[in-house]
Amino acid sequence: MGFGAIIIGDEILSGRRQDKHLAKLIELLGERGLKLSWVRYVTDSRPFLVKTLQETLAAGDVVFSFGGIGATPDDHTRQAAAAALDLPLALHPEAEAIIRGRFGDQINDHRLQMGVYPEGAAIIPNPYNQIPGFSIANHYFVPGFPVMAWPMVAWVLDTHYAHLFHAEDYVEQAVTVWEAYESQLIDLMERITADYPDLTLFSLPAFAEGERRHSLELGVKGPVPRVTLAMAEITAELARRGFSWDDKA
Secondary structure (H helix, E strand, O other): OOOOEEEEEEHOOOOOOOOOOHHHHHHHOOOOOOOEEEEEEEEEHHHHHHHHHHHHHHHHHHEEEEEOOOOOOOOOHHHHHHHHHHOOOOEOOOHHHHHHHHHHHHHOHHHHHHHHEOOOOOEEEOOOOOOOOOEEEEEEEEEEOOOHHHHHHHHHHHHHHHHOOOOOOOOOEEEOOOOOOOOHHHEEEEEEEEHOOEEEEEEEEEEEEEEEOOEEEEEEEEEEHHHHHHHHHHHHHHHHHOOEEEEEE
């Protein structure tokens, strides 16, 4: 089981707004010893959303979907989720009670539409304005507004997936090697990759710009004991070759 994200919105794809969900989701997962496997950015198109959800539902991952669960004409996520699952839409009784309590005498059919989900869905509490999100088939649908979405994601993780927290002996470690080019260290990378097939090696160059020096972030990720051994080999070889480096936070 992996963790994935669907981030919905034409405004993100057009550049009118910048996505903030990806970095926050990685942070929320990382705090709990979990990691993100994939992310998809998708347009506000119902047919495209249906196709996307059919694919992600078939994969069996835990998926957080951000955006498009309102009741305006440009919101298609609730309808797309129902179509992808071949289920009817229905007003959720608990969501209806929450929305009626939230709006009182100002309740109307349009506001109640925010509690219409695929039949069989469960609600996700919204601590900001009480209008719930919903979940079904390991997919968790939350609003696009960070102030609402992020605590709702945290609630889902803490309520449904606490048994997975820090269950995997996994870590990512790296050093910043100063004035180094990838071509100078390819043989070292190849050796580490061959000697530690259970680890994932990564190399991220940063070019000199302004006061920033040229550098290379070099590291590995995987089980803690093996990462420790591999990083000890890497830093020993860097020292032998005369490179200077700093630990990467």
